[in-house]
Amino acid sequence: MNYKLTISWLYPDLMSTYGDRGNVICLLKRCQWRGIEAEIIPISLNLNNEKLGSSDLIFMGGAQDRQQSIAGEDFIVKKGPVLKNLIEKGVPGLFVCAAYQAIGNYYKPYTGDDIAGLGIFDLYTKHPGDQAKRLIGNAAAELNSKFKIPNTIVGFENHGGRTHLGKGVKPFARVIRGFGNNGEDGYEGAVYKNCIGSYFHGPILPKNPRLTDWLISRALVIKYRKNVELTSLSDEMEWQAHEFMLKRLGIKSLQ
Amino acid sequence: MIIPLIIIAKIVSFVSRVFNIGMGGTWPGEIALRLKPDILSILIHNIKEGVIFISGTNGKTTTTHLLKAILEKDGKKVIINKSGANLVNGVVSALLTECDFFGKLKADYAVFEVDENLLPEVLKSVKFLKLKMIIVLLNLFRDQLDRYGEVDVIAQKWTKALQSLDSGATLILNSDDPQIAYLGIKSRAKVRSFGLSDNKDFVIKKEHATDSTYCPKCGHGLSYDGIFFSHLGIWKCFNCSFIRPKPEIISNLPILSGKYNKYNTFAAVLAARECNVDAEKIKSALKEFKPAFGRQEEFTIQGKKIKVLLSKNPVGFNESLKTVINGGARNLLIILNDRIPDGRDVSWIWDVDFEMIPESVSMVVSGDRVYDMALRIKYSKSQILNPKSQINPKSANQNILIEPNLKKALEIAIKGIDFGDMLYILPTYSAMLDVRQLLTGSRRL
Numbered sequence: 136m137n138y139k140l141t142i143s144w145l146y147p148d149l150m151s152t153y154g155d156r157g158n159v160i161c162l163l164k165r166c167q168w169r170g171i172e173a174e175i176i177p178i179s180l181n182l183n184n185e186k187l188g189s190s191d192l193i194f195m196g197g198a199q200d201r202q203q204s205i206a207g208e209d210f211i212v213k214k215g216p217v218l219k220n221l222i223e224k225g226v227p228g229l230f231v232c233a234a235y236q237a238i239g240n241y242y243k244p245y246t247g248d249d250i251a252g253l254g255i256f257d258l259y260t261k262h263p264g265d266q267a268k269r270l271i272g273n274a275a276a277e278l279n280s281k282f283k284i285p286n287t288i289v290g291f292e293n294h295g296g297r298t299h300l301g302k303g304v305k306p307f308a309r310v311i312r313g314f315g316n317n318g319e320d321g322y323e324g325a326v327y328k329n330c331i332g333s334y335f336h337g338p339i340l341p342k343n344p345r346l347t348d349w350l351i352s353r354a355l356v357i358k359y360r361k362n363v364e365l366t367s368l369s370d371e372m373e374w375q376a377h378e379f380m381l382k383r384l385g386i387k388s389l390q
Numbered sequence: 391m392i393i394p395l396i397i398i399a400k401i402v403s404f405v406s407r408v409f410n411i412g413m414g415g416t417w418p419g420e421i422a423l424r425l426k427p428d429i430l431s432i433l434i435h436n437i438k439e440g441v442i443f444i445s446g447t448n449g450k451t452t453t454t455h456l457l458k459a460i461l462e463k464d465g466k467k468v469i470i471n472k473s474g475a476n477l478v479n480g481v482v483s484a485l486l487t488e489c490d491f492f493g494k495l496k497a498d499y500a501v502f503e504v505d506e507n508l509l510p511e512v513l514k515s516v517k518f519l520k521l522k523m524i525i526v527l528l529n530l531f532r533d534q535l536d537r538y539g540e541v542d543v544i545a546q547k548w549t550k551a552l553q554s555l556d557s558g559a560t561l562i563l564n565s566d567d568p569q570i571a572y573l574g575i576k577s578r579a580k581v582r583s584f585g586l587s588d589n590k591d592f593v594i595k596k597e598h599a600t601d602s603t604y605c606p607k608c609g610h611g612l613s614y615d616g617i618f619f620s621h622l623g624i625w626k627c628f629n630c631s632f633i634r635p636k637p638e639i640i641s642n643l644p645i646l647s648g649k650y651n652k653y654n655t656f657a658a659v660l661a662a663r664e665c666n667v668d669a670e671k672i673k674s675a676l677k678e679f680k681p682a683f684g685r686q687e688e689f690t691i692q693g694k695k696i697k698v699l700l701s702k703n704p705v706g707f708n709e710s711l712k713t714v715i716n717g718g719a720r721n722l723l724i725i726l727n728d729r730i731p732d733g734r735d736v737s738w739i740w741d742v743d744f745e746m747i748p749e750s751v752s753m754v755v756s757g758d759r760v761y762d763m764a765l766r767i768k769y770s771k772s773q774i775l776n777p778k779s780q781i782n783p784k785s786a787n788q789n790i791l792i793e794p795n796l797k798k799a800l801e802i803a804i805k806g807i808d809f810g811d812m813l814y815i816l817p818t819y820s821a822m823l824d825v826r827q828l829l830t831g832s833r834r835l
Binding site for chain 2: 148149151152153154155156157160161164167180204205271272273291293336337338341342372373375376379
C-alpha cells in the first residue's frame, strides 16, 4: 500500500528561528527514504489557510518577539479552531519554543498584560523579568515512558520564559542536564494526546530519530487507522551525534 | 597618569607577539580598560582626521581592510583593530599598540570593526569626539543567537544608540537591508546609502535564511521587486509606503568574487568618498587589494592550492557555498566548531542550503561538532548517505568523510585533491583560526 502524509509547517517565514527547518527536513526525509510519500505545506498569515484542516502532522517553531506578535492574532483567530480540532482527533504535532508557549493557556510578560495562548495545552509561561537569566545551553532529558521508546533526547535550549504545567498535560521528559521548562521542577516539555511541546531545538528531531519516527508512526496510525510498520533505517550518524552530546554532558548512554 | 599604563600595555603586546600566543589583539586593551575605564576617549582624540566604525553581521573585516587600503593609497596613515578583536578591548588595544609612550598617535584615520552587540557601548564612549566620525552599517543577519540574542534586539539597541549622534556624524547604510535603512530615518546624522542595482544579481527563489521580510516601520509584509540574497533586495512597504532609499551610484570598480563583496566594496567606497578620496585612487587601491585572512585567502601546500572561506552563519555560509560551487569546486573541507566565538548553538547549520552542493563534490567534515555537520549533509541528500572511511573520487554519490581530528582531516583533504585542483575550506570562526594555524604554523592574524 502507498502511504502519504501531509505535513503542515506553520509560519515558516515568521516562526523559524533556531534551525527549525531541520525538523521539517528530517520528517520529510525519513518518510521519503521509506517510500512514504510526504508533502510539506507552508502555512502562514495569508497562505494556505484552507489546507490546514487536512494536515496529518503539524510542526511549528520558535520566533523572535516581533515575529511572534505579528503571527499572534492570526494564530489564535484563524488557525486556532482548526488546530484544536486536529489535535483533539489525535493528529500528531511538534511545537518548539515560542510555539510551545503559544499553545498553552497564556504567557505572562514581565511588563504589560498577559498574552492569551490557544489553550490546547494546559500550561502557562511566565517571564521573570529582564534581569533574569535566559536559560541557554546544551541539554539532555529522558523521555516520558508514555512513548514506549526508552530513550534520551538531546538538544539546545534558549528561552527566557519559564513554563509551568497544569493537570491536563503530561511532562514530555525529565531533565538530566540543562533547565527544561523552568529550571526548577525538572520537567521538560509537555505532551497532550499525540502532540509534543518542547524547548529543545538543535533542532530536536535529527539527533533524536526515534522521536521523529514516533511522530511519523502516530500520523500513519491516525490517518490509516491501523498500525503501519516503519522500515528501519540506518541511523548510525544520528546516534553518533546523539551519543557525542551525551558524552559531552557527562551522561551514560541509556540505549 | 597614562604613561605607566601604556608601558604595561606595550609589554603585554610585545610578549604576546614574541611568544606567538595570539592574544595581542585584546589583552593590552583589556588590562588598560580595567585600570582606566575612559582610556578609549582619551586615546582616540589623538587621531588627526577621522574615525570610522564598521559594524554588521557579515563583512566587517573585509570592509575594514578595503577602506584601510583605499585611505593608505591616498597617503594617509591608518590604524585598524585586529580582525575579530572587535570588542572595546580590541579597539583600545589597537590604539595602545600604535601610540607612543605619551599616548600620542601618528595616525590620520582609525578604522575599527565593531561587534554588533557592542556598537552602542563604543559609540557612547566616543560621544564627545571632535573629529569626523563615520559609521558604516553593513547588514543584520541571524548569527549566534545564544550569545547575541535576536536580530531585532540588536536593531533596537542600534536605533537608540544612533539617536544620540549629533548631525556632524555620517551614517553609511545598506539600503537593501530594510532594518539598516530604517536606522537612517530615525537618526539626525547625515546618511549615505549603498546597495546593489544590477538585476542580474537577483536570485529568483527566496532563500530560506530570511530574517527581516516584514516592514521595520509598521510590521506589514514587505514586497520585493527582487532579492539579492537573504532579506537583502529592492523592497517596499505597501502599507506605510516606507521604501528602499536610493543607493549612490558606484560603477566600474574591480571587486572580489561573491555578491557580499560587492556590498563590502560599496560600503568602503562611500566611506572613502566621505573622506574625500578621489575616484582614481579608490580604483587603483581596489585593484591591488588582497583579501583579509580567512576571507578567500589562498595557500599553496605541497603544490596543491587551498582557499579558505570563513563561513560562520547561515547567510555567510550560503554565499560561500554559492561562490565555490560557481567556481567549479570539487573538494570541500567543512569544519564546524561550537566554541564561544562560533556560538555554542549549532542549530543554524539547518538553515544553510547544503542541498545546492552537487553530488559529484567530495566532502571531508571535521571540527568539534563534526557529527552534527555530517548529519546535516546526510539530510541534504535525496539518497541515504553512508559515511566512508576513505575518499574514493570514483564513487559519485557517497563521498563524505567524517574525521573529528582536524589535522588528520586536513591531511586527508589535501591528499584527496589532484595537483592543480583547489581544496575549498569552509570553517566557522575558531575553526578558521585552527586551520590557518595548521596551514601557516601561526595563530596570529
